[in-house]
Amino acid sequence: MRFDQPFIKLPVQFDAETLEREVRALPPSSWVPHPDKFPGNEAVRLVTVNGQATDNFEGPMRPAEDLERLPYVRQVMGAIGGVWSRSRLMGLGPGAQVPVHVDARYHWRTHLRIHIPVITDPKVLFTCGDETIHMAAGECWLFDSFRWHRVENNWTERRVHLVLDTVMTPALRALVDAAGQGAATQLVAPGDSNPAPLKFEQVNAPTVMSPYELRYHIDFILSHAADHPRMPALRERLDRLIDDWGAIWAENGAGMPGMADYQRTLADAERELTLLTGLEMKSKSDILLSTLFEALIFSAALAPSMRGRPIPAGPARVGKGQGPSGAIAPIEAGTFDRPILIVSPPRSGSTLLFETMAQAPGLYTIGTESHAAIESIREFHPASQESYSNRLTAEAAAGPAAEQLAQNFYSQLRDRLGAPPSGAVRMLEKTPKNALRIPFFAKLWPDSTFVYLYRDVRQTLASMIEAWGSGRFRTYPNLPGWSGIPWSLLLVPGWQRLKGLPLPEIVAHQWAITQTTMLDDLAALPRERVRVIRYDDFIADPDASMSALIPSLGLEWDRSLDQALPLSKYTLSRPDPDKWRRLEQYITAVLPIVAEADERAQAFADQFAKQPAE
Numbered sequence: 117m118r119f120d121q122p123f124i125k126l127p128v129q130f131d132a133e134t135l136e137r138e139v140r141a142l143p144p145s146s147w148v149p150h151p152d153k154f155p156g157n158e159a160v161r162l163v164t165v166n167g168q169a170t171d172n173f174e175g176p177m178r179p180a181e182d183l184e185r186l187p188y189v190r191q192v193m194g195a196i197g198g199v200w201s202r203s204r205l206m207g208l209g210p211g212a213q214v215p216v217h218v219d220a221r222y223h224w225r226t227h228l229r230i231h232i233p234v235i236t237d238p239k240v241l242f243t244c245g246d247e248t249i250h251m252a253a254g255e256c257w258l259f260d261s262f263r264w265h266r267v268e269n270n271w272t273e274r275r276v277h278l279v280l281d282t283v284m285t286p287a288l289r290a291l292v293d294a295a296g297q298g299a300a301t302q303l304v305a306p307g308d309s310n311p312a313p314l315k316f317e318q319v320n321a322p323t324v325m326s327p328y329e330l331r332y333h334i335d336f337i338l339s340h341a342a343d344h345p346r347m348p349a350l351r352e353r354l355d356r357l358i359d360d361w362g363a364i365w366a367e368n369g370a371g372m373p374g375m376a377d378y379q380r381t382l383a384d385a386e387r388e389l390t391l392l393t394g395l396e397m398k399s400k401s402d403i404l405l406s407t408l409f410e411a412l413i414f415s416a417a418l419a420p421s422m423r424g425r426p427i428p429a430g431p432a433r434v435g436k437g438q439g440p441s442g443a444i445a446p447i448e449a450g451t452f453d454r455p456i457l458i459v460s461p462p463r464s465g466s467t468l469l470f471e472t473m474a475q476a477p478g479l480y481t482i483g484t485e486s487h488a489a490i491e492s493i494r495e496f497h498p499a500s501q502e503s504y505s506n507r508l509t510a511e512a513a514a515g516p517a518a519e520q521l522a523q524n525f526y527s528q529l530r531d532r533l534g535a536p537p538s539g540a541v542r543m544l545e546k547t548p549k550n551a552l553r554i555p556f557f558a559k560l561w562p563d564s565t566f567v568y569l570y571r572d573v574r575q576t577l578a579s580m581i582e583a584w585g586s587g588r589f590r591t592y593p594n595l596p597g598w599s600g601i602p603w604s605l606l607l608v609p610g611w612q613r614l615k616g617l618p619l620p621e622i623v624a625h626q627w628a629i630t631q632t633t634m635l636d637d638l639a640a641l642p643r644e645r646v647r648v649i650r651y652d653d654f655i656a657d658p659d660a661s662m663s664a665l666i667p668s669l670g671l672e673w674d675r676s677l678d679q680a681l682p683l684s685k686y687t688l689s690r691p692d693p694d695k696w697r698r699l700e701q702y703i704t705a706v707l708p709i710v711a712e713a714d715e716r717a718q719a720f721a722d723q724f725a726k727q728p729a730e
Contacts, residue, residue: 122244122265124258126230126291127299128195132254134188134306135234139205139276146182147207156212156269160205162189163281163316173223174419177201177316189278192232194312195304196256197287198280201227201317205234208275213268215599216243218403219261222321222416223281225333228288231257232278239270251277258292264401283317324370324378325417327362333412334358340399340408350392350405357385361417378418386414390492391528394484395591402587406488407594451526455543455561456669459638460569461630462548462589462605463579465651469569470546472662476671480537482528485547487591489524493517498592503609506549507633508556518560542671549606551630554637564645565669568638570721571651573627573714577703578696580605580623606630620699624706631713635720648724 142160148169150157160182164170167178177200183190193200201223208214219229231242233251241248245263259265269275282288322329334354341347360381368374386409393405458473460466474481482489491497495517498504512518525545529537550557557564583589584604593602598615608629614622638646647668654661659677666673696703 119258119260122247122260122263123242123249124292124295126256126258127294127301128256128291129301129303130192130195130232130254130256131188131304131306132234135192135232135254135278136276138186138188139234142182142185142205150206156209157214158207158209160207162186162205163200163203165202171202173202173221174321176318177320179314179316188306190314191306191308191311192278192304193280193314196230196280196282196291197285197312198228198230198282199285199315199317201281201283201320203278203280206277206279208240208267208269208277210269210272210274213599214266215595216264216266216602217594218264218401220403220408221411224261225336225412226283227281228258228284229261230278230280230282231259232280233275234278235274235276237271237273237275240275241268241270243267256291262401321416321419322370323419324365324374325361326370327358327365330361330413330417331358333416337399337405337408337412340401340403341405342398342400344397346392346397350389350397353385353389353392357381357389375418382414382417386410387492387524390488391524394488396484402590403593406492451540452522452561453540453542453563454670455545455557455564456567457550457554457557457564458544458546458567458569459551459554459634460548460571461551461576461580461627461634463583464548464569464571464576465654466546466548466569469567469649469651469654470544472658472677473544473567473666475532475675476544476662476666476673477532478542479544479671480529480531480541481544481546482525483530486525486545487547487549489528490521490547490549492524493520496521498607505607505609505611506552507609508553510555510559513556513559521560551634552606552608554634554641558637558641558645565647566638566641566645567647567649567665567669568634568720568724569649569651569654570717572696573707573710573717574696574703575651577620577623577627577706577710578699580627581620581699581702584619584623609633620702620706621709624709628710628713631710631717635713635716638720646724648721650721650725 139160146160147158148161150159161169161171161180162183163177164180165172165175165177167180169180193203231251233240233253233255236251236253238250240250242251242259242265244259244265251257334357338351338354341350344350361378364374364377364381368377389409390406393409395404395406397405399405399408456473456479458466458470470481473479494500495512495515496508498506501507525543526537526541529541529543531537545557554566558566584601587602589604590602591604592598592607595603595607595611597612600616601619603611605626608626610629611626614625617625647665649661649665662673662675662677
């Protein structure tokens with residue numbers, strides 16, 4: 117829930133010694149790992165769905181077994197007067213962190229999180245937004261969970277907080293109002309012979325979200341959205357979702373007869389809005405709008421039991437790219453004719469190359485990077501991969517998911533004049549993550565060609581460090597198990613081993629892993645499926661570079677390029693061959709990490725320069 121300030125200290129104090137004594141008396145078996153597997157984070161479940169050993173948010177809440185062992189904790193909860201949802205004791209080990217994140221899921225739109233420190237030290241720091249505080253033992257705090265926040269335990273012992281989730285209640289509202297008025301703090305002493313009875317949440321997720329609640333969440337997201345040229349199109353598509361949802365609701369309410377229409381309407385909106393928002397549209401606090409829509413709409417508009425049901429057969433609305441049954445219209449064989457994919461490590465100049473190549477007549481692109489087109493399909497999301505990364509292999513290039521991906525691409529393709537395709541197309545695709553997906557695309561489109569772009573590793577590392585620091589390229593800001601600066605750019609296999617390294621070393625390993633993976637995959641392809649271009653050559657003489665490259669791909673080139681190309685849309689600062697020297701001390705220190713991969717990359721580029729592909 118949002119507040120107009122990062123923290124609110126409620127005017128109530130609890131007996132820290134009694135709380136600590138009760139907590140220390142719990143058996144070690146009561147502590148379980150954090151559900152997101154953050155290192156050093158563990159918990160004791162106090163209120164759960166049906167009192168069971170689960171971390172779910174949805175379902176009737178009951179006291180868990182360990183809550184019965186904590187009489188003063190129950191008295192504390194009664195004194196606050198919440199209607200209790202999932203609640204726990206949260207442990208944070210010595211030196212551990214709760215990584216920076218935002219609580220964006222549906223639960224947090226209507227719930228508050230209360231922190232009561234039990235075992236702590238001034239070296240334990242809680243940061244929310246721009247404010248950092250220490251919460252002392254026995255105090256009672258609320259914070260704005262929609263701001264970026266993190267916790268650091270710089271102490272030598274485990275920190276323990278009592279963490280209680282509740283909706284706003286009259287009793288809690290009175291405490292918040294009293295805090296705003298500067299009321300004196302009241303002590304709740306242990307041993308109350310007549311403690312207030314505890315109330316537990318029984319309803320916390322709709323079977324079908326009403327159109328009125330849907331509008332409420334959409335208005336909330338839009339009120340926090342940063343300006344973007346695609347905002348009018350986004351608002352138009354959201355209005356259509358609300359209208360369609362309202363029509364189904366008017367006819368069926370939350371009843372099962374409308375479920376097939378609800379499912380189809382939600383699936384259509386999810387696919388189109390994910391593609392529309394991509395990685396470019398964000399909130400004013402730098403949260404991807406696609407993340408907020410997923411949390412508050414697509415994962416919440418239908419209860420889990422309804423989302424998991426198969427869609428019944430029968431007539432339904434026909435959405436974009438769908439046939440009359442609501443199924444994805446199949447892409448005919450040969451629709452994609454010799455697709456061209458640019459591959460390189462991130463920040464290598466691939467956007468500039470892409471924007472230049474896209475001027476060739478007869479070439480179609482989706483106009484942007486394909487993060488959403490690919491990762492909106494669950495089978496291709498990093499969380500679905502064994503390596504939890506952007507790596508996709510040939511085994512994934514078949515079945516309904518691959519057909520969905522082809523449809524995602526085809527439905528967005530436009531030529532240089534903005535015209536959609538008709539029949540078979542030559543497609544140009546560029547997304548840095550595709551450097552880890554070469555076997556996948558090579559199998560998906562057996563006649564595809566890969567254009568490998570090499571850029572001086574020092575320049576690339578400098579640009580990658582700049583990208584991480586800018587905050588504009590945060591691809592996985594809530595990456596489970598990752599702490600420190602939010603993850604940016606492509607997610608490489610083995611990223612878990614990079615945790616805790618200085619940023620220049622993270623970037624160097626990210627580049628080296630990408631480059632090595634890419635070179636191995638390109639070397640496994642027939643030579644005629646690979647082209648190579650050097651960034652320096654391209655910048656030095658773009659017209660000559662295009663006049664050589666484009667015809668080698670079976671295309672015409674009818675443009676005359678100026679010696680100085682325009683800046684690409686992802687440029688952070690004006691290019692300069694020596695710009696990397698501003699970070700020279702950091703880059704020089706990590707060159708041993710990238711040396712072997714860079715030597716291979718230069719040799720690979722040299723090989724093609726001497727023996728160009730026919």
